[in-house]
Amino acid sequence: QVQLLESGGGVVQPGRSLRLSCAASGFSFSSYGMHWVRQAPGKGLEWVATISYDGNNRYYSDSVQGRFTISRDNSKNTLYLQMNSLRAEDTAVYYCAKDHGYTNLDYWGQGTLVTVSS
Amino acid sequence: QTVVTQEPSFSVSPGGTVTLTCGLSSASVSTSYYPSWYQQTPGQAPRSLMFLTNTRSSGVPDRFSGSILGNKAALTITGAQADDESDYYCMLYMGSGIWVFGGGTRLTVL
Numbered sequence: 541q542v543q544l545l546e547s548g549g550g551v552v553q554p555g556r557s558l559r560l561s562c563a564a565s566g567f568s569f570s571s572y573g574m575h576w577v578r579q580a581p582g583k584g585l586e587w588v589a590t591i592s593y594d595g596n597n598r599y600y601s602d603s604v605q606g607r608f609t610i611s612r613d614n615s616k617n618t619l620y621l622q623m624n625s626l627r628a629e630d631t632a633v634y635y636c637a638k639d640h641g642y643t644n645l646d647y648w649g650q651g652t653l654v655t656v657s658s
Numbered sequence: 659q660t661v662v663t664q665e666p667s668f669s670v671s672p673g674g675t676v677t678l679t680c681g682l683s684s685a686s687v688s689t690s691y692y693p694s695w696y697q698q699t700p701g702q703a704p705r706s707l708m709f710l711t712n713t714r715s716s717g718v719p720d721r722f723s724g725s726i727l728g729n730k731a732a733l734t735i736t737g738a739q740a741d742d743e744s745d746y747y748c749m750l751y752m753g754s755g756i757w758v759f760g761g762g763t764r765l766t767v768l
Contacts, residue, residue, distance in 0.1 A: 647706075
Protein backbone atom coordinates (compact mmCIF):
# COMPACT_ATOMS: atom_id res chain seq x y z
CA GLN A 541 0.00 0.00 0.00
CA VAL A 542 1.07 3.57 -0.61
CA GLN A 543 2.81 5.17 2.33
CA LEU A 544 4.18 8.67 2.67
CA LEU A 545 6.11 9.56 5.80
CA GLU A 546 7.16 13.15 6.43
CA SER A 547 9.95 14.14 8.79
CA GLY A 548 12.14 17.08 9.63
CA GLY A 549 9.64 19.39 11.26
CA GLY A 550 10.34 21.26 14.46
CA VAL A 551 10.76 24.68 16.02
CA VAL A 552 12.98 27.12 14.16
CA GLN A 553 13.74 30.81 14.56
CA PRO A 554 12.61 33.35 11.98
CA GLY A 555 15.12 33.75 9.18
CA ARG A 556 16.57 30.27 9.66
CA SER A 557 16.29 27.21 7.42
CA LEU A 558 14.79 23.76 7.66
CA ARG A 559 14.60 20.77 5.32
CA LEU A 560 11.62 18.45 5.26
CA SER A 561 11.72 14.93 3.89
CA CYS A 562 9.00 12.60 2.69
CA ALA A 563 9.83 8.92 2.39
CA ALA A 564 7.63 7.13 -0.12
CA SER A 565 6.84 3.45 -0.47
CA GLY A 566 4.27 1.17 -2.04
CA PHE A 567 4.34 2.68 -5.51
CA SER A 568 6.75 3.51 -8.30
CA PHE A 569 7.97 6.80 -6.87
CA SER A 570 9.97 7.79 -9.95
CA SER A 571 6.83 7.67 -12.12
CA TYR A 572 4.76 10.28 -10.29
CA GLY A 573 4.80 13.96 -9.59
CA MET A 574 4.71 14.99 -5.95
CA HIS A 575 3.36 17.94 -3.99
CA TRP A 576 3.83 19.75 -0.72
CA VAL A 577 0.72 21.22 0.90
CA ARG A 578 0.58 23.03 4.22
CA GLN A 579 -2.04 23.90 6.78
CA ALA A 580 -1.56 26.66 9.33
CA PRO A 581 -3.10 26.02 12.75
CA GLY A 582 -6.88 26.27 12.50
CA LYS A 583 -6.72 27.28 8.83
CA GLY A 584 -7.35 25.70 5.46
CA LEU A 585 -5.10 23.86 3.05
CA GLU A 586 -2.55 25.77 1.00
CA TRP A 587 -0.75 24.29 -2.01
CA VAL A 588 2.98 25.00 -1.67
CA ALA A 589 4.94 23.29 -4.45
CA THR A 590 4.93 20.57 -7.08
CA ILE A 591 7.72 18.62 -8.74
CA SER A 592 7.44 16.45 -11.84
CA TYR A 593 8.25 12.77 -11.80
CA ASP A 594 11.79 13.36 -13.07
CA GLY A 595 12.48 16.54 -11.13
CA ASN A 596 12.81 18.63 -14.26
CA ASN A 597 9.77 20.80 -13.61
CA ARG A 598 9.08 22.59 -10.33
CA TYR A 599 6.30 24.99 -9.44
CA TYR A 600 5.72 27.14 -6.37
CA SER A 601 3.04 29.25 -4.79
CA ASP A 602 3.71 32.98 -4.69
CA SER A 603 4.00 32.83 -0.91
CA VAL A 604 7.11 30.60 -1.00
CA GLN A 605 8.62 31.36 -4.41
CA GLY A 606 12.29 32.23 -4.01
CA ARG A 607 12.50 30.91 -0.45
CA PHE A 608 11.52 27.24 -0.72
CA THR A 609 12.95 24.57 -3.02
CA ILE A 610 11.26 21.28 -3.80
CA SER A 611 13.47 18.40 -4.91
CA ARG A 612 13.51 14.63 -5.07
CA ASP A 613 15.90 11.71 -5.05
CA ASN A 614 14.33 8.92 -7.04
CA SER A 615 17.10 6.51 -6.02
CA LYS A 616 16.02 6.97 -2.40
CA ASN A 617 12.26 7.31 -3.01
CA THR A 618 12.37 10.56 -1.11
CA LEU A 619 10.87 14.01 -1.63
CA TYR A 620 12.34 17.11 -0.02
CA LEU A 621 11.36 20.66 0.79
CA GLN A 622 14.20 23.04 1.58
CA MET A 623 12.78 26.04 3.42
CA ASN A 624 14.94 29.14 3.78
CA SER A 625 14.29 32.58 5.28
CA LEU A 626 11.47 31.18 7.35
CA ARG A 627 8.76 33.50 8.63
CA ALA A 628 6.18 33.20 11.37
CA GLU A 629 3.50 32.78 8.72
CA ASP A 630 5.22 29.60 7.49
CA THR A 631 4.13 27.89 10.72
CA ALA A 632 1.99 24.96 9.61
CA VAL A 633 1.63 21.23 9.26
CA TYR A 634 3.36 20.28 6.03
CA TYR A 635 1.95 17.36 4.05
CA CYS A 636 3.51 15.59 1.12
CA ALA A 637 1.09 14.16 -1.39
CA LYS A 638 1.35 11.91 -4.42
CA ASP A 639 0.12 13.27 -7.72
CA HIS A 640 -2.27 11.32 -9.93
CA GLY A 641 -1.78 12.38 -13.51
CA TYR A 642 -1.58 16.07 -12.58
CA THR A 643 -5.29 15.97 -11.78
CA ASN A 644 -5.47 14.91 -8.17
CA LEU A 645 -3.52 14.43 -4.95
CA ASP A 646 -4.51 10.83 -4.35
CA TYR A 647 -2.40 9.90 -1.33
CA TRP A 648 -1.26 12.04 1.57
CA GLY A 649 1.20 11.65 4.39
CA GLN A 650 0.28 12.38 8.00
CA GLY A 651 2.19 15.65 8.02
CA THR A 652 5.01 17.22 9.98
CA LEU A 653 4.64 20.38 12.07
CA VAL A 654 6.91 23.35 11.45
CA THR A 655 6.82 26.14 14.01
CA VAL A 656 8.64 29.37 13.26
CA SER A 657 9.11 31.29 16.46
CA SER A 658 11.78 33.17 18.35
CA GLN B 659 -4.62 37.12 -6.85
CA THR B 660 -6.80 34.13 -7.62
CA VAL B 661 -9.38 33.35 -4.98
CA VAL B 662 -11.21 30.05 -4.90
CA THR B 663 -14.47 30.43 -3.00
CA GLN B 664 -16.36 27.90 -0.90
CA GLU B 665 -19.17 28.22 1.59
CA PRO B 666 -17.56 28.54 5.05
CA SER B 667 -20.09 26.22 6.61
CA PHE B 668 -23.09 24.08 5.79
CA SER B 669 -25.49 21.94 7.73
CA VAL B 670 -27.41 18.87 6.61
CA SER B 671 -29.76 16.47 8.33
CA PRO B 672 -28.90 12.78 8.46
CA GLY B 673 -30.18 11.20 5.27
CA GLY B 674 -30.43 14.55 3.56
CA THR B 675 -28.74 15.90 0.47
CA VAL B 676 -26.26 18.75 0.40
CA THR B 677 -24.35 20.44 -2.41
CA LEU B 678 -21.09 22.24 -1.69
CA THR B 679 -19.75 24.58 -4.32
CA CYS B 680 -16.37 25.83 -5.50
CA GLY B 681 -16.12 29.06 -7.43
CA LEU B 682 -13.63 31.56 -8.73
CA SER B 683 -13.56 35.23 -7.86
CA SER B 684 -12.98 36.31 -11.45
CA ALA B 685 -14.04 33.50 -13.78
CA SER B 686 -16.34 30.55 -14.23
CA VAL B 687 -15.13 27.14 -13.13
CA SER B 688 -15.11 24.59 -15.91
CA THR B 689 -13.73 21.10 -16.33
CA SER B 690 -10.57 22.74 -17.66
CA TYR B 691 -9.69 23.63 -14.07
CA TYR B 692 -9.62 19.90 -13.18
CA PRO B 693 -11.68 20.37 -10.01
CA SER B 694 -10.86 17.98 -7.22
CA TRP B 695 -12.30 17.56 -3.72
CA TYR B 696 -10.77 16.49 -0.43
CA GLN B 697 -12.27 15.53 2.91
CA GLN B 698 -10.52 16.21 6.20
CA THR B 699 -11.58 15.31 9.71
CA PRO B 700 -9.93 17.05 12.69
CA GLY B 701 -6.39 15.89 13.36
CA GLN B 702 -6.25 13.78 10.22
CA ALA B 703 -4.63 14.16 6.85
CA PRO B 704 -6.88 15.07 3.92
CA ARG B 705 -8.38 12.30 1.86
CA SER B 706 -9.05 12.46 -1.88
CA LEU B 707 -12.76 12.24 -2.72
CA MET B 708 -13.23 13.36 -6.31
CA PHE B 709 -11.11 14.42 -9.25
CA LEU B 710 -11.54 15.52 -12.85
CA THR B 711 -14.83 17.08 -11.73
CA ASN B 712 -16.81 13.86 -11.27
CA THR B 713 -14.49 10.85 -10.90
CA ARG B 714 -14.64 9.27 -7.46
CA SER B 715 -11.39 8.29 -5.84
CA SER B 716 -10.84 4.70 -4.81
CA GLY B 717 -13.11 3.58 -1.98
CA VAL B 718 -15.36 6.65 -2.04
CA PRO B 719 -19.04 5.67 -1.80
CA ASP B 720 -21.33 6.57 -4.67
CA ARG B 721 -23.40 8.90 -2.52
CA PHE B 722 -20.65 11.41 -3.26
CA SER B 723 -20.88 12.93 -6.72
CA GLY B 724 -19.23 15.81 -8.53
CA SER B 725 -20.40 18.15 -11.25
CA ILE B 726 -20.30 21.63 -12.71
CA LEU B 727 -23.35 23.63 -11.62
CA GLY B 728 -23.65 26.91 -13.42
CA ASN B 729 -20.28 28.61 -13.05
CA LYS B 730 -19.02 26.51 -10.13
CA ALA B 731 -17.76 23.04 -9.38
CA ALA B 732 -20.00 21.14 -7.02
CA LEU B 733 -19.79 18.21 -4.62
CA THR B 734 -23.10 16.61 -3.74
CA ILE B 735 -23.62 14.22 -0.85
CA THR B 736 -26.83 12.23 -1.13
CA GLY B 737 -28.03 10.48 2.01
CA ALA B 738 -25.65 12.22 4.39
CA GLN B 739 -24.30 10.17 7.27
CA ALA B 740 -22.88 11.20 10.60
CA ASP B 741 -19.33 10.37 9.57
CA ASP B 742 -19.62 12.79 6.63
CA GLU B 743 -19.20 15.57 9.17
CA SER B 744 -15.85 16.98 8.03
CA ASP B 745 -14.11 19.85 6.32
CA TYR B 746 -14.29 19.73 2.54
CA TYR B 747 -11.79 21.44 0.27
CA CYS B 748 -11.86 21.93 -3.45
CA MET B 749 -8.72 22.45 -5.50
CA LEU B 750 -8.43 23.95 -8.95
CA TYR B 751 -5.63 23.83 -11.50
CA MET B 752 -4.84 27.35 -12.66
CA GLY B 753 -2.39 26.35 -15.39
CA SER B 754 1.41 26.67 -15.56
CA GLY B 755 1.79 24.13 -12.76
CA ILE B 756 -0.13 26.22 -10.23
CA TRP B 757 -2.85 24.79 -7.98
CA VAL B 758 -5.11 26.68 -5.58
CA PHE B 759 -7.27 25.37 -2.75
CA GLY B 760 -10.54 26.87 -1.70
CA GLY B 761 -10.96 28.02 1.87
CA GLY B 762 -12.91 24.91 2.80
CA THR B 763 -16.45 24.16 3.94
CA ARG B 764 -17.18 22.79 7.39
CA LEU B 765 -20.08 20.38 7.05
CA THR B 766 -22.19 19.62 10.09
CA VAL B 767 -24.57 16.66 10.08
CA LEU B 768 -27.35 17.15 12.60
